[in-house]
Structures are given as structure tokens and as C-alpha cells.
Amino acid sequence: MIRDFNNSEYFINRELSWLEFNDRVLNESIDIDNPLFERLKFLAIVSSNLDEFFSVRVASLKDQVNAGYDKKDPAGLTPKRQLKEISKRVHTMVNEEYLYLNRLFPELRKNNIKILKINEVDKEDILYLEKYFQREVYPVLTPMAVDSSRPFPLILNKSLNIGLLLKDEEEEGNIFATVQIPSILPRLVKLENKDDNERFILLEDVVNIFIDKLFLGKNVLCSYPYRITRNADLTIHEEEAEDLLIEIEKSIKKRKWGEAIRLEVDNNMDDRLVEVLRKALEIHRGEIYYIDGPIDLTFIFKLVSKNTKKKLTYNKFMAHTPKYLTKTKDIFKEITKGDILLHHPYESFKPVVDFIKKSAHDENVLAIKQTLYRVSGDSPIVNALAKAAELGKQVTVLVELKARFDEENNIIWAKRLEKAGCHVIYGLLGLKTHSKITLVVRKEEDRIKRYVHLSTGNYNDITAKLYTDIGLFTCNEYFGADASAVFNMLSGYSEPPELYRFYVAPLNLRERFYELIENEIENAKKGHKALIIAKMNSLVDPDIIKMLYKASSNGVRIELIVRGICCLRPGIKNVSDNITVRSIVGRFLEHSRIYYFYNDGREDIYLSSADWMQRNLNRRVELLFPIEDKKVKKRIIDIFSITLNDTVKTRIQKTDGKYKRFESERFSLNSQEFFMNSNMNNLNDSYIKTSYEMKGIFNE
Amino acid sequence: MMNKKDEIFAGIDIGSHSLKMKVAYVNKKGEISTLENLRRTIPIGSDTFSNGIVSFETVEELCEILKGYKRIMEDYKISNYRAVATSAVREAKNKDYIVDQIKLKTGLRIEVISNSEEKFLTYKAIREQLDDYRRLRKEGTLLVDIGAGSSELSIYNKNRLIFSQGIKIGSLRINEILSEIEKKTLDFPKILEEFIESNIESLKAIKPRVKLKNFIAIGGEISVINNILTHGKNESKYINKTDFLKLYDNILYKSNNTLVKEYNVPQNRVDILLPSMILFKKFINLTEAEGIYIPLISLRDGLISDLVDRKFNTLRNKEFNKDIISSTRNMAKKYKSDNKHIRDVEKKSLNIYDKLKKIHGLGSRERFLMQIAIILHDIGKYLSFINHHMNSYNIIISSEIIGVSKEEMRVIANVAKYHSKETPSLLHNNYGALSEKNRIKVSKLAAILRLANALDRSHKQKIKIKDIYINNRYLYIDTYSKEDYLLEQWTFKNEADFFKQVFGLSPILKIKKGDLID
Known part of the structure; x- marks a missing residue:
């Protein structure tokens, strides 16, 4: 019987699933095992995540509604309905967020850090603050009042403001006025230490204290902070909301730029004030969020980074570099001995930088080719590439300018690379190059040898300290030939050739996944063991999900480790009851994409730059490559078995799309901590003991 | 063949539907391993075959891709390459423009090759x-x-x-x-x-x-x-x-x-x-x-093999030249040429050619072309003895010999044409149409052929060469003969003028009666 799994009940809406992810981040802030600063940081992350979510995802959904587009998503929700559900979910989330925040502030005080409320400042503070206000703040403030002659001013997107009501002396009623809290000044104003306490006050509170000075001769009835989020940012729209944009392009083009889509107001804000804002901004009641605390928590990042109280942050952790890589002078020789796997951030990113540096100076190296997607500010990778070109190497760099956030930054260093003599290419039209690959061509005794580095993460030394990724060095000839071919394709010199080992999106990567899943289905039908384990950031693609349902209903066991969005609904009888979905949210951002297929005991393992999302499989240049070296394969299986046995940071997705803690009485394992503390290259007895005790998926 | 350095070669094939490049590493033993294989579809042929010319846009696109190929060649520091274009460019009216544009924009030298060269090169792989x-x-x-x-x-x-x-x-x-x-x-x-x-x-x-x-x-x-x-x-x-x-x-x-x-x-x-x-x-x-x-195999495989052959002067290269000679002899045989005469003239011409190496400054390929011209010089007689040199020319110009380019065939046909009566003149269409370089080649090769041909005018192989040497603006040819050599002596004298015009040397024939004794 051929079943199609096109039932909307089988899918979870991606926005709501993303919100569940943000909720898991939020829950890290109440985990008492996390140090205080880290808990606060998780709150700030939740806050900035929501900002982006609104200005990208919600904004695009609003566009759809405005355009009258009402096609349902795979989960059967119209854009309008999605906005409604989002509003409901976010309201609960924000309430929880501030509930937790208000529990953490007292903790902070116990640790001698005080963020003072207005009513807590003493006379000395007032004197100090008055000076500060007069000298630094007042000159940059622009108070604006609204009356019949002056229209409602344009409130800057995502700026923090104070809204106030003034008593109208001439007529009956009140005048609305607003003032923007200047973003050029620090949000946290430091006060003098008292009784060993570090003391701060928020800038908006300072302004509020002296608000009368801005409206001399007027009677200020009330004043409260607020913030609006607008649908305005074009560049961001392109990156994360491609799927929605494509949909909307098909319908009428009627976007309302600059429209407000979220209003955050202080919990205590006067209702009259709220009404003024609501009417002026033409915003629905459901889009107003009452905030029980400071609006926009990103100031916490500053607070935390300024402070050096060690016990309040994670223990310092030094990435490990495998001994044979620190000792060796010849990385090429080491790669020749066998493929090298690096598990970041547990293992250092330095060998990757060193590899480029070494290639720049090695007299036998002819050419270096690399794809760059997002790099750090003063990137050592960029420096090494520039150096190589200056030393006369042929350097080709594929720069993806369309990478989010740092477009301008990208152009600057792309120019720098060009100046140094690199050949900089900008990728294929309409396709973002997301694959992460480096090729070094070296002339050796009686042969030309190609060294390849492939990774699941970007060539970014900063994120390599925070994201979990897997990188692979190899000189496998097939990989070398494929790497050359991929670069020729990306440069536009050649059509995609037949590749030996790689699969490339959007050409055949999706089809390869179908084949691999189909193969497990065939094996399951024969009554053989069939198992798929897949780890990725997001699982959205409906066709892949349907394939997984087909596999599950044919008896293939499927273990998914999906950090973020997961539109698959596990545990539906006869559809997905063989599928388990886990998510790990912890100290490091889970980022590696690993795909495992049992294949009758052959155990095929692939790494990829791609998630199971339409945008990765259809609109990006992505790579999927197999792991062939036996040792490396064994290590990835070890990594998987540790990850799958995590009981501390793992959350299990329930059929309703919510997540629950792992219920396990037998032992406790935090996989990220385990990886930090153990040297996986050199597994010791305790590890083996642990793995013995674990009822591993592989041992059944 | 030994003690050569290893090297990386590139072969570029500008075909009818696509542009292709192969980059290969050749080790000291001459063994080939592929490094890059590129292919981009570009409709050069559909331009040529429907409009007679390759459009400006297509040429632009072609140059863009070729620039990329050049870059890859730079990656590997390649200096030794062959870039050939086949029928799509060959048959285009703006062929010269295309070749010139490519040279200007990419610095790549393109050879436009004939069908038979294409086959010959392909088989090399x-x-x-x-x-x-x-x-x-x-x-x-x-x-x-x-x-x-x-x-x-x-x-x-x-x-x-x-x-x-x-x-x-x-x-x-x-x-x-x-x-x-x-x-x-x-x-x-x-x-x-x-x-x-x-x-x-x-x-x-x-x-x-x-x-x-x-x-x-x-x-x-x-x-x-x-x-x-x-x-x-x-x-x-x-x-x-x-x-x-x-x-x-x-x-x-x-x-x-x-x-x-x-x-x-x-x-x-x-x-x-x-x-x-x-x-x-x-x-x-x-x-x-x-x-x-x-x-x-493909043409670009053959291009690489050809580069290897040229560099290593491999056994295969000699074999391929042997193949060309033997199929040329088959052609002469088909037209009932006098094999003994051919062999005699061949031997004498090559002897003179080698002795004059410093004077004519030509290489082994020209020697090879002359040899083919000699083998074919009389095939026109199959049609008619009247104007047989012209017949030879016509047959050669409309034939294909595997591994010989159209341009080279024209040189061969001209040399064959001028083997007897007429001497080269710009007034002759066949000669005037050649490049200056090739005109000089034809004159030099024909002058040698004529001298050697004179020495077997009777087709009886009466004269044997003992020594050839140059002394003071004279080329001395020491020979001996058992038989009457008046006809040869007379013909030789007639040919001496043209030879002097070409080389600035007066040929002197010395004949001793009898057998060689030492």
C-alpha cells in the first residue's frame, strides 16, 4: 500500500516549533546547575532571539496577511492563524522570561551586584546622576510632543523610548510626548560601589528621574519605557525568511514597509498612554507585550562581559589539540597517515588556521582554494589567505556576500583579499554557497597531492569556540578530485561533473538522502535491522519528513537529534512511532550535521553543511560527504553514542510538539561536559566503563 | 626518454557543443594521472552551423571561461599546453577573429585543427x-x-x-x-x-x-x-x-x-x-x-598524450610517425607510384636535408612533411602523365592523412607540385595563399626534393651518394655510378639555379665512374 503522509496533523508549524526551541533556551536560565551569569545570559539570548524572530519571521507573515495570501502551511495553519498562535505563545514566554529574571535579580544582589530601581537611589546617587545627566545625557535627548500641529513622530525600529503624558494647561486633556533613550550611551550606568556592592542603574531610569527637566513648565503625569519592532529590515528579510518571501512573491506585491509589528511596554504603563501608542502605531492588542522589568535584555551581555567574578560564569575551558598535531611540524604528513577529525569546540580550531598558514609558507604548495561564509572580525583565516597570496601562492576564495549580519564587513575583507592578490569569486547567481571546504594543492615527490578540509561549521575562529562542529582533514584522492570539481563548478568554469564521493545541493544531495532512507526501508522490509540517526540544527523539509514517516511505518528505527526547529511530529501511531526526537541545548550551540544509516551493518556515515530544510536542499550550495576512514568513523559513532545517552541537557520532543526532560534514573550524563573532559582520541577506561553501562542504541 | 622532469600539462578542446579542459600530471616515467576535468556547455556549433559565424556574445562567453581555464593553469604553473578548436570554429567565417580575440583576451594560443588531426590526436590516448x-x-x-x-x-x-x-x-x-x-x-x-x-x-x-x-x-x-x-x-x-x-x-x-x-x-x-x-x-x-x-577516450585525453609524446619523444610518437608514413606509402601504392624511385629520392633528399641542417634551419617535423611529399610526389601520374605535378597537387590537397593538419597538407601538396617543371611563384594561387613562413618552407623543401629527384631522373637508381659537404658557397655532392649518367647530370644542372636562389649555395655534382671501393 502506498501511503502519502500529507496530513496536516502530522506536521508541526515551524514558527511554533522555533518558539519551543527558544523556550528550551529560556529553561536553561532556571537550571540551578548553570552559573548565575550564564543563566542571565540565557535570558538575554531569549530576548535577542525574539527580536530577530519578530523582525524576520513575524514580519514576513504579516506581509502575507497584508497581501491577502492565506495558503496553509504543512501543519494546516494560515498566516493569520500562525500570527495568532505565535502571539499566544510569545506572551506566555515573555511572562516566564521576566518571572525568571525577577528571581535572578535577588541572586545577583547576593553576589554583590545591584541594578538599582528608581526608588532605591540615595541622595549621593542623585547628585552624581544629575551631573551625569546634565553633561552626557541631556545634550543628546530629543523630546517630542504630539499635538494638533505636530504629528506622531517616527519612532526608530527597536529603539528604547520613554512615553509620557503631559497635562495640557490650555485645554481639557493630555498631551502625549516621547523621548528616545540614546543608543550611543551605555545602557547600564555605573554608580559608586557601596558596601562592597557593585551598583548600576539603567539609562532609561536615569532619564525618568530627571524627566521634568525635559519639559520645563509642564506637568508630567506619567512616563514609562516602551519599544517597537517594525517590519523594515530588507537585508535580514532575505536570509531567514526566504521560504516565506518566495511564497509571497507569487501573490500580489503589497508590502507595508515600516509597519509596527510588536509593541513592548512597561508593565505599569498607564492605559491612556498605551491607547495613544496603539492607535498611533495601528497595532493590534495581541501585538502589545507588557514587560515586567527592563525592556530589551541585551544589556545583560555587557554586564556579564564586564564582570570577572569567576564563580558566576562557566569554568574556563581550554580546547584540546591532539598531541600529534601540536608536536608535528608537517601537517601534510599527519594527514597522509590517515584522516583527521576535529570535534570543535572541544578540540581546537587552531590546527585549521595553522593548516592555511603552513600552506602559505610551504614551498611545495601550488594553490589554496577556500569557501568563506561568515568569518570573524580580524579573521586569522583571512590573514593567512592574504599572506599566502602575497607569498606567490595561487589563492582562490569564494566569498559569500549574502551571509547575514556582516554583509559590509564581508565586502571589506573581500577587498583586502583581492588586494593581496587572491582571486576572489562571489558564488553562483541565486544560490548561496553554504558549503565549507578548503583545498590545498601540493607538488610532492613524483605526484600532485590534494589536501582537503571539510567542515559542518564556518571558517570562523570565534564561533568555533562556541558551536559544536566536526571538521575533517583528508588527502583521499577521490575527495581531492571532487573538491577541485566543486571549486570549478562554483567558479562557473565547469558544469557539475560526475563526482566520486561528494553530493552537492541543489543538484543531487536531496536525492541522495532519499536513496539512503529508501535503502533502510528496503532493509526493514526484508526483516533486517534498519536504523537512521541524524543530527542537525533544524528539520523542516516536508518531503524528507514524509520519507521519514514512510521509513518509520516500515519499521526503520529513527533517532533524531535536532537542536532547533523540528516540524516532524514523533510518536503518531503507524506514522512516526519509531521516531524519537531529541534536542540538546547547553553551554555550546549544537551545530554539527551528522547522518548515519545502518545499511545492513555497513554503517554509512555522512557529514554535511546542510540541514534538512528546503532552503539548504534547494537554494544553497551544500556538501554531503561520507566518512571513509575507519578510525574517524568509530569516533563519530562514539560521539553519537555519548550524545544519545545524554540525560542532562537532552529534551525529548513529545507528540504535541512540546519538550520534556529525559527520564532516567540510572545515570546522569551531560554530553557536552563529557566531551570537554575527555580526550576522545585517547579514550580511557572510565569512558569505556561509561559506555558499557549505557544501554546504547548501537548495542541492541 | 629517461631523466626527464615530471610536468603538468593542460589540453583544451573547443568543440561544437562545449568547452573542455583536462589537466594532467605526468611523472618522470611518462605516466599520466588526471588532475582536473572541466566541461562547460557553450553552443559554438549552433552559431556556426546556422549563421556561418560565431556570434560576438558567444565569443565573449568563450573568452570568459577560457580566462578561468588560464587561471587553473596558473594554479598548476602550467606552461605546456595545447588548445585546439574543431569544426565549429574551423567552419566559422570569423575563425581568425575568434582565434585573435582569444589570444588578446586570455593570452591562449588556439590551433584550429582538421578532422583527421582530431582523430589522430584522439587515438593517441x-x-x-x-x-x-x-x-x-x-x-x-x-x-x-x-x-x-x-x-x-x-x-x-x-x-x-x-x-x-x-x-x-x-x-x-x-x-x-x-x-x-x-x-x-x-x-x-x-x-x-x-x-x-x-x-x-x-x-x-x-x-x-x-x-x-x-x-x-x-x-x-x-x-x-x-x-x-x-x-x-x-x-x-x-x-x-x-x-x-x-x-x-x-x-x-x-x-x-x-x-x-x-x-x-x-x-x-x-x-x-x-x-x-x-x-x-x-x-x-x-x-x-x-x-x-x-x-x-576523448580529444583532450589525446592532447595530453600528444604533449607527453612531444616532451618525452616517446616510443609511441615514433610509432605514430611510422603509422603516418606507412599509410602514406599505402596511398602511393594505391596510385601505382614507382616505389623504388620513391625510396631512392627519399634517401637522397633526407641525406641532403640533414647535411643542410644549419643552412635551412628547419626541424624534424618539416623533414617529416618533406618525406610525405616525396612519397606522394608522383601520384598524379595515375591520372595522366601530362601535368602530373598538378594532378599530384590536386589529389593531395583533397586527401586526408591521419595526424597531418590541413595547413601541413597544403605544404605537402605544394612541395609535390614543385617537384619538377614549375618553380614557386606568388602568381600561383596555391602558393600565394600560403603564409610567408610556409612559402619559405615549401621553397626550401621543394629545392631539396628537386635536386634529389634529378639524381634519379631515369627512375633507375643509377647514382649512389658517397658524400655531401659544403665548402665556400658550394654544395658538393660526391657520387659514383656504374652506368651512363648523362640525363641525371643534365637535369641536375637545370635544377642548380633554383637551389642557388633558395639557399645561396651552388650545388656541384661530382660523379665517379664505378663502384665505391672503401
Whole structure:
């Protein structure tokens, strides 16, 4: 019987699933095992995540509604309905967020850090603050009042403001006025230490204290902070909301730029004030969020980074570099001995930088080719590439300018690379190059040898300290030939050739996944063991999900480790009851994409730059490559078995799309901590003991 | 051949549908390994074949991609490359513009090559593909190259190419001729077989009677056939005759649809699969071979092999030159030329050529062209003794010799034309149309040929050369003869003028009566 799994009940809406992810981040802030600063940081992350979510995802959904587009998503929700559900979910989330925040502030005080409320400042503070206000703040403030002659001013997107009501002396009623809290000044104003306490006050509170000075001769009835989020940012729209944009392009083009889509107001804000804002901004009641605390928590990042109280942050952790890589002078020789796997951030990113540096100076190296997607500010990778070109190497760099956030930054260093003599290419039209690959061509005794580095993460030394990724060095000839071919394709010199080992999106990567899943289905039908384990950031693609349902209903066991969005609904009888979905949210951002297929005991393992999302499989240049070296394969299986046995940071997705803690009485394992503390290259007895005790998926 | 350095070569093929490049590493032993293989579709041919010229836009696009190829060559620090263009550029009216634009914009030198050069170069790659290539050449082998419109047969025996013949049937052509009939019969395959049989019949009569132990197939749908037999793995380079025939019987009456579905035959190949298979079947039946060798080669493979040959001056290079000479001799034989005369003139000319090396400044390729001209100089006599030099010219200019370019053929034809009566003149169209460089070449080679030809004017090989030397603006040729040499002496005197004009040396013939004693 051929079943199609096109039932909307089988899918979870991606926005709501993303919100569940943000909720898991939020829950890290109440985990008492996390140090205080880290808990606060998780709150700030939740806050900035929501900002982006609104200005990208919600904004695009609003566009759809405005355009009258009402096609349902795979989960059967119209854009309008999605906005409604989002509003409901976010309201609960924000309430929880501030509930937790208000529990953490007292903790902070116990640790001698005080963020003072207005009513807590003493006379000395007032004197100090008055000076500060007069000298630094007042000159940059622009108070604006609204009356019949002056229209409602344009409130800057995502700026923090104070809204106030003034008593109208001439007529009956009140005048609305607003003032923007200047973003050029620090949000946290430091006060003098008292009784060993570090003391701060928020800038908006300072302004509020002296608000009368801005409206001399007027009677200020009330004043409260607020913030609006607008649908305005074009560049961001392109990156994360491609799927929605494509949909909307098909319908009428009627976007309302600059429209407000979220209003955050202080919990205590006067209702009259709220009404003024609501009417002026033409915003629905459901889009107003009452905030029980400071609006926009990103100031916490500053607070935390300024402070050096060690016990309040994670223990310092030094990435490990495998001994044979620190000792060796010849990385090429080491790669020749066998493929090298690096598990970041547990293992250092330095060998990757060193590899480029070494290639720049090695007299036998002819050419270096690399794809760059997002790099750090003063990137050592960029420096090494520039150096190589200056030393006369042929350097080709594929720069993806369309990478989010740092477009301008990208152009600057792309120019720098060009100046140094690199050949900089900008990728294929309409396709973002997301694959992460480096090729070094070296002339050796009686042969030309190609060294390849492939990774699941970007060539970014900063994120390599925070994201979990897997990188692979190899000189496998097939990989070398494929790497050359991929670069020729990306440069536009050649059509995609037949590749030996790689699969490339959007050409055949999706089809390869179908084949691999189909193969497990065939094996399951024969009554053989069939198992798929897949780890990725997001699982959205409906066709892949349907394939997984087909596999599950044919008896293939499927273990998914999906950090973020997961539109698959596990545990539906006869559809997905063989599928388990886990998510790990912890100290490091889970980022590696690993795909495992049992294949009758052959155990095929692939790494990829791609998630199971339409945008990765259809609109990006992505790579999927197999792991062939036996040792490396064994290590990835070890990594998987540790990850799958995590009981501390793992959350299990329930059929309703919510997540629950792992219920396990037998032992406790935090996989990220385990990886930090153990040297996986050199597994010791305790590890083996642990793995013995674990009822591993592989041992059944 | 030994002690050469390893090197990286690039071969670029500007074809009708696509632009291709191969980069290969060649180690000290001359073994080739591929580093890069690029291919970009670009419709040069459709421009040429429909409008007669390649459009400006296409040339621009071509240059853009070639710039990229140049960059890859720089990656590997390649200085030794061959970039060739085939029919699409060759037949374009703006050929010179294209070549010039490419040179200007990319710095790449493009050679426009003839059909026969293309084949010759392509075949060069066979050795890399077939491990027992050496044995095949010795044993007696039929090589069949099936194109869309025509096919080429070559026979090797005792290490030589002994026969080479083009025939005007190809897989696509057969299909087009017979497509009308297809609808009118239920037994189309039988008609196909009969049609092909009738076309091949005449070949049986002219092909050399040697035992053909091996069969090599190139082109046609041989790769598709191999694909079917190896279930898509395509790794094997040999197909058993029994497997081939079994497949043949299997598909003979299958519909195109079934072939696509069951055998994964590409849709665009399915129509010509059957004609191809029948052709291969007929040809293999001309041999005693038990299977088909299938070297999967391309022009760019051949370009690399050619670069290797030039650098390493490999055995294969000598073999290929030998092949050209032996197929040229076959041509002379076909036109009933006097072989003894040819051999005599050949020997004397080459002797003079080598002695004059410092004077004429030409290389081994020109020596080789002269040799071909000598072998063919008298073939016009087959048509008529009157104006036979002109006849020779006409026959040569309309012939193809595998491995010789059109330009070189023109040089050869001119040298042959000026072997007797007339001397080169800009007033002659055939001569005036040559490049200056080639005009000089023709004059020099013809002057040598004429002198040597004079020494065997009677076609009786009466004069033997003892020594040749240069002294004070004179070229002395010391000879001896047992017989009366008045005719030769007189002819030689007549030729001396032209020789002096060309080389600035007066040839002096010294003849001693009798046998050489030392």
C-alpha cells in the first residue's frame, strides 16, 4: 500500500516549533546547575532571539496577511492563524522570561551586584546622576510632543523610548510626548560601589528621574519605557525568511514597509498612554507585550562581559589539540597517515588556521582554494589567505556576500583579499554557497597531492569556540578530485561533473538522502535491522519528513537529534512511532550535521553543511560527504553514542510538539561536559566503563 | 626518454557543443594521472552551423571561461599546453577573429585543427587506456570509430597502421535514412542489418588480408552498451563477444520505451543504439576477436598524450610517425607510384636535408612533411602523365592523412607540385595563399626534393651518394655510378639555379665512374 503522509496533523508549524526551541533556551536560565551569569545570559539570548524572530519571521507573515495570501502551511495553519498562535505563545514566554529574571535579580544582589530601581537611589546617587545627566545625557535627548500641529513622530525600529503624558494647561486633556533613550550611551550606568556592592542603574531610569527637566513648565503625569519592532529590515528579510518571501512573491506585491509589528511596554504603563501608542502605531492588542522589568535584555551581555567574578560564569575551558598535531611540524604528513577529525569546540580550531598558514609558507604548495561564509572580525583565516597570496601562492576564495549580519564587513575583507592578490569569486547567481571546504594543492615527490578540509561549521575562529562542529582533514584522492570539481563548478568554469564521493545541493544531495532512507526501508522490509540517526540544527523539509514517516511505518528505527526547529511530529501511531526526537541545548550551540544509516551493518556515515530544510536542499550550495576512514568513523559513532545517552541537557520532543526532560534514573550524563573532559582520541577506561553501562542504541 | 622532469600539462578542446579542459600530471616515467576535468556547455556549433559565424556574445562567453581555464593553469604553473578548436570554429567565417580575440583576451594560443588531426590526436590516448595496447598493435587489430555521420576503420598489424579508410555510414545517418521505412515494417532490425551489410560488403574486398585477432571500438554508443552490461559501473574496458551478442539478441525487438526503462538508456541515445550495435556486430564479425576493447577516450585525453609524446619523444610518437608514413606509402601504392624511385629520392633528399641542417634551419617535423611529399610526389601520374605535378597537387590537397593538419597538407601538396617543371611563384594561387613562413618552407623543401629527384631522373637508381659537404658557397655532392649518367647530370644542372636562389649555395655534382671501393 502506498501511503502519502500529507496530513496536516502530522506536521508541526515551524514558527511554533522555533518558539519551543527558544523556550528550551529560556529553561536553561532556571537550571540551578548553570552559573548565575550564564543563566542571565540565557535570558538575554531569549530576548535577542525574539527580536530577530519578530523582525524576520513575524514580519514576513504579516506581509502575507497584508497581501491577502492565506495558503496553509504543512501543519494546516494560515498566516493569520500562525500570527495568532505565535502571539499566544510569545506572551506566555515573555511572562516566564521576566518571572525568571525577577528571581535572578535577588541572586545577583547576593553576589554583590545591584541594578538599582528608581526608588532605591540615595541622595549621593542623585547628585552624581544629575551631573551625569546634565553633561552626557541631556545634550543628546530629543523630546517630542504630539499635538494638533505636530504629528506622531517616527519612532526608530527597536529603539528604547520613554512615553509620557503631559497635562495640557490650555485645554481639557493630555498631551502625549516621547523621548528616545540614546543608543550611543551605555545602557547600564555605573554608580559608586557601596558596601562592597557593585551598583548600576539603567539609562532609561536615569532619564525618568530627571524627566521634568525635559519639559520645563509642564506637568508630567506619567512616563514609562516602551519599544517597537517594525517590519523594515530588507537585508535580514532575505536570509531567514526566504521560504516565506518566495511564497509571497507569487501573490500580489503589497508590502507595508515600516509597519509596527510588536509593541513592548512597561508593565505599569498607564492605559491612556498605551491607547495613544496603539492607535498611533495601528497595532493590534495581541501585538502589545507588557514587560515586567527592563525592556530589551541585551544589556545583560555587557554586564556579564564586564564582570570577572569567576564563580558566576562557566569554568574556563581550554580546547584540546591532539598531541600529534601540536608536536608535528608537517601537517601534510599527519594527514597522509590517515584522516583527521576535529570535534570543535572541544578540540581546537587552531590546527585549521595553522593548516592555511603552513600552506602559505610551504614551498611545495601550488594553490589554496577556500569557501568563506561568515568569518570573524580580524579573521586569522583571512590573514593567512592574504599572506599566502602575497607569498606567490595561487589563492582562490569564494566569498559569500549574502551571509547575514556582516554583509559590509564581508565586502571589506573581500577587498583586502583581492588586494593581496587572491582571486576572489562571489558564488553562483541565486544560490548561496553554504558549503565549507578548503583545498590545498601540493607538488610532492613524483605526484600532485590534494589536501582537503571539510567542515559542518564556518571558517570562523570565534564561533568555533562556541558551536559544536566536526571538521575533517583528508588527502583521499577521490575527495581531492571532487573538491577541485566543486571549486570549478562554483567558479562557473565547469558544469557539475560526475563526482566520486561528494553530493552537492541543489543538484543531487536531496536525492541522495532519499536513496539512503529508501535503502533502510528496503532493509526493514526484508526483516533486517534498519536504523537512521541524524543530527542537525533544524528539520523542516516536508518531503524528507514524509520519507521519514514512510521509513518509520516500515519499521526503520529513527533517532533524531535536532537542536532547533523540528516540524516532524514523533510518536503518531503507524506514522512516526519509531521516531524519537531529541534536542540538546547547553553551554555550546549544537551545530554539527551528522547522518548515519545502518545499511545492513555497513554503517554509512555522512557529514554535511546542510540541514534538512528546503532552503539548504534547494537554494544553497551544500556538501554531503561520507566518512571513509575507519578510525574517524568509530569516533563519530562514539560521539553519537555519548550524545544519545545524554540525560542532562537532552529534551525529548513529545507528540504535541512540546519538550520534556529525559527520564532516567540510572545515570546522569551531560554530553557536552563529557566531551570537554575527555580526550576522545585517547579514550580511557572510565569512558569505556561509561559506555558499557549505557544501554546504547548501537548495542541492541 | 629517461631523466626527464615530471610536468603538468593542460589540453583544451573547443568543440561544437562545449568547452573542455583536462589537466594532467605526468611523472618522470611518462605516466599520466588526471588532475582536473572541466566541461562547460557553450553552443559554438549552433552559431556556426546556422549563421556561418560565431556570434560576438558567444565569443565573449568563450573568452570568459577560457580566462578561468588560464587561471587553473596558473594554479598548476602550467606552461605546456595545447588548445585546439574543431569544426565549429574551423567552419566559422570569423575563425581568425575568434582565434585573435582569444589570444588578446586570455593570452591562449588556439590551433584550429582538421578532422583527421582530431582523430589522430584522439587515438593517441588509446595507449593510456588499454594496458595491452602494445600487443594489440603487433597482433592484428581492427579499430572502428563510429561517428554520427561517418565511421573510420583502421587496421594495425606488426606494429604498424596498414590500412585506414573512412566510410560514409554512421549511427545517426543510418537512423535518418531508414526512419521512413521504420513505420512500414514490422521487422525493422532486419532491414537495418541488410542495409548495413550492403554498405560494408565493399570493404571486405579492399581490406588487407591479415588475421585480425582484436577489435577496438571507439564512439558509437559503445559507452551506453558498456553501461548496460556493467549495470552502470562502466569500469571495465573490455566486453566479451558472447555478452555483446546476448545483449544484441535481447534488445533487437525491444521498444525504445523498454530500453529506457529497463536498461537505463538515455532518451537521446536510444534511437541510435540499435544501428550502432548492428555496426559493431558486423565489424566484429570481420575479425576473429573474442571481445571488444573499449578505450573511453576523448580529444583532450589525446592532447595530453600528444604533449607527453612531444616532451618525452616517446616510443609511441615514433610509432605514430611510422603509422603516418606507412599509410602514406599505402596511398602511393594505391596510385601505382614507382616505389623504388620513391625510396631512392627519399634517401637522397633526407641525406641532403640533414647535411643542410644549419643552412635551412628547419626541424624534424618539416623533414617529416618533406618525406610525405616525396612519397606522394608522383601520384598524379595515375591520372595522366601530362601535368602530373598538378594532378599530384590536386589529389593531395583533397586527401586526408591521419595526424597531418590541413595547413601541413597544403605544404605537402605544394612541395609535390614543385617537384619538377614549375618553380614557386606568388602568381600561383596555391602558393600565394600560403603564409610567408610556409612559402619559405615549401621553397626550401621543394629545392631539396628537386635536386634529389634529378639524381634519379631515369627512375633507375643509377647514382649512389658517397658524400655531401659544403665548402665556400658550394654544395658538393660526391657520387659514383656504374652506368651512363648523362640525363641525371643534365637535369641536375637545370635544377642548380633554383637551389642557388633558395639557399645561396651552388650545388656541384661530382660523379665517379664505378663502384665505391672503401
